[in-house]
Amino acid sequence: MSQDRNPQAEQMGDESMVRNLAHQAEAIWPQEKHLFDLYALSGAIRIVDVGCGTGEITRRLAEHYPQASVVGMDILESNLVFARRDSQGFSGRVSYEQGDAFALRFDDASIDLLVCRHMSQAVPDFPLVLAEFTRVLKPGGVLHLVSEDYGMLHFPVIEIDPDKFWNEHAVKFLQSIRCDGRIGRHSPALLENAGYGSITMDYITVDTLRVPRATFAGIIGAWRDGYAEVLAGASGRSVDAVIADMNSLIHAIETPPHYVVWHVPVVSGRKC
Numbered sequence: 183m184s185q186d187r188n189p190q191a192e193q194m195g196d197e198s199m200v201r202n203l204a205h206q207a208e209a210i211w212p213q214e215k216h217l218f219d220l221y222a223l224s225g226a227i228r229i230v231d232v233g234c235g236t237g238e239i240t241r242r243l244a245e246h247y248p249q250a251s252v253v254g255m256d257i258l259e260s261n262l263v264f265a266r267r268d269s270q271g272f273s274g275r276v277s278y279e280q281g282d283a284f285a286l287r288f289d290d291a292s293i294d295l296l297v298c299r300h301m302s303q304a305v306p307d308f309p310l311v312l313a314e315f316t317r318v319l320k321p322g323g324v325l326h327l328v329s330e331d332y333g334m335l336h337f338p339v340i341e342i343d344p345d346k347f348w349n350e351h352a353v354k355f356l357q358s359i360r361c362d363g364r365i366g367r368h369s370p371a372l373l374e375n376a377g378y379g380s381i382t383m384d385y386i387t388v389d390t391l392r393v394p395r396a397t398f399a400g401i402i403g404a405w406r407d408g409y410a411e412v413l414a415g416a417s418g419r420s421v422d423a424v425i426a427d428m429n430s431l432i433h434a435i436e437t438p439p440h441y442v443v444w445h446v447p448v449v450s451g452r453k454c
Contacts, residue, residue, distance in 0.1 A: 187284055188257055189359035190304050193408045195258050200236055202404035206300065207238035209393045209401065210446060213386045214328075217448060218246055218295075220382075221324045225249050227294035230318070232283050233257075233301035237265030237276075243297065244269075244276045250295075255281040283311045288318040299328035302369065306360035312376050319453040325378065327449045328386075331366025332356075334445040341430045351424065355409075355416035366447035378451030389443035390435060398442065399435040402428060 193199070227250045231240045234254030244252045252275060256262055262278045269276045281287060283298075283305065296315050302308050315325055332352040337344035353363035362368060373381050388398060406428040414421040434440045 187282075187306060189306065189361070191258070193412065194304070195260055196408040198404040198408035199261070200264060202401060202408070203235045203238050205397050205400035205404065207242070208397050209388045210328075210386050211239065211242055213392075214448060215242065215246055217384055217450070218243075218326070221295065221326075221450070221452075223247070223295055223324065226251070228292065229253070229295045229297065230255060230286075230288065230293050232281075232286075232296060232298045232315070233304075234265060234278065235261045235300075237262075237269050237278065239297065239299055240265065240276060240278070241269050241272070244272050247295075250275065252276045254278045255283075255286075257282060284314060286314045286318050290317055291320045291323075293318045293323055294320055295324050295326065297326045299326075300330060302327060302329040303331075303356060303361055303363055303365045308362065308365065309372060309376070312372060316376055316378075316453060321453055323453045325373070325451050325453070327369060327373075329366040329369040329447050329449060330363075331445075331447055332363045334366060334447070336443050336445075337431055337434050338440050338442070340434055340440075342427050344431060347427055347431070351413040351417050351427075352409075355413050358416050366449075369447060369449040373449060373451040376451075377454055379454045380450075380452040382450050384448045384450075386446040386448060387443060388446055390438075390441055395436050395438075398444075399432045401444075402432050402435065406432070 229243055229250050229252045231254045234240045234256050237254050240254035254265055259280050265278045296319055332348045335348055356363035370381055370383050410421050410424045414424045435442045
């Protein structure tokens with residue numbers, strides 16, 4: 183994949199991403215896993231986890247579908263080192279490979295379930311990726327897409343205006359690299375335009391009542407460590423100022439009785 187199509191390669195390859203993926207899995211999977219039961223897939227199905235990172239969810243998918251073969255694919259070999267290390271107990275049902283989401287190596291109509299989490303906001307021209315997903319899915323196969331939306335992070339108004347922070351930093355940064363920081367709300371229409379049926383939109387509620395505060399704070403802390411510099415560049419502010427603002431947001435998560443919530447969109451559809 184060219185740099186133009188992977189403009190966040192440096193941030194995705196930072197050590198903070200390993201922490202982030204672990205915290206996100208802990209926060210999101212307990213609610214998300216029940217959605218897979220709605221797809222009515224079972225048996226020796228083929229699953230692909232595109233943008234699998236360190237394999238946190240790939241392993242959980244293999245546990246959820248005990249007869250399935252699961253391939254985790256990521257553009258960064260550095261992530262797959264961790265994924266392979268931690269997935270040795272699945273008797274060959276789980277494998278990993280480096281690959282390009284814009285040019286999947288799988289045959290047409292060969293996959294029963296394609297999972298893509300936390301990636302759609304990170305690549306430009308996502309409809310081209312979606313076309314590849316559609317190509318490799320079998321008729322009746324399911325796409326499960328977790329699409330982040332930085333307008334769905336809600337913090338108390340404290341030292342800073344949190345809504346303004348995400349809009350003028352995260353959304354603006356993603357716009358500067360031709361990515362969509364609000365793709366969560368746009369995803370059902372993308373699937374409909376791509377010809378999917380049985381489209382559903384669900385929300386995982388990551389908040390300070392359902393998720394341990396330390397886990398939730400760990401997600402934002404990892405974003406701070408991996409993204410403060412580019413967010414500063416996009417907003418025209420200093421790195422220290424951006425870090426200070428993100429520390430204020432983290433403090434709100436960590437400190438009762440403040441309430442913080444992240445609504446995580448999960449859109450699914452079935453290939454017609």
